[in-house]
Amino acid sequence: MTYEKPSVTVDCVVFDDRGRLLLIRRRNPPFAGQFALPGGFVDPGETTEAAARRELAEETGLQARDLRLVGVYSKPGRDPRGWTISIAYLVTTEEGAPQAGDDAAEVEFRSDWRELPLAFDHSEIVRDAVTMRAD
């Protein structure tokens, strides 16, 4: 018996010490041009934690230090490309200025993140991460 399989992605919630949120502007569809959390597809042979570290480095140049699991996001329809489950981490990083790479057209720590519409269900992920930080 074969099962249909989902795509699995990781998303990284990174705040700097001034409470700004690291956001990329997406280069590619879906949501091209919109702000989003850094992240991407998990590769075969890597853990989801390793995928989060790799995607963060590829898209922002920042090196992850600690990862805390925020949640698993799997609502049907959350990704227009099809069935996609995302694992979100709250990530602390090494010092340094972010630099856009890979799928990110721009990347920066934004202080106005509360007002920005984010791609996918990333606003929900950020809300959950903020609740977790407050614990």
Add this chain to the structure above:
Amino acid sequence: MTYEKPSVTVDCVVFDDRGRLLLIRRRNPPFAGQFALPGGFVDPGETTEAAARRELAEETGLQARDLRLVGVYSKPGRDPRGWTISIAYLVTTEEGAPQAGDDAAEVEFRSDWRELPLAFDHSEIVRDAVTMRAD
């Protein structure tokens, strides 16, 4: 560009009020005949939480009440069938005696769970869930 996709499963950690752990004895390979947590593959169109509730009901007859995310388990090689990522939940259930169904040959709350070798990385999942309960 197409990506290779993982299978995604859910696993349920359920303790009764006497601290016994709900375990099934697996009917099918891999690990046929071994003890394991109730769980199974996530279906298209359902959330991972819904999958956990469904699998628990199918395999044990118990209805899930609350779910708390324990972790995401994605170490390469953790499932001999291939690339499989599991989402584990600590679950409270409605009252009732478990009854084996579906992939489970037997199901029961076991007080000797600390001494039993469990299938896959389920011992690691249980350890993490126990740490979480103690918080």
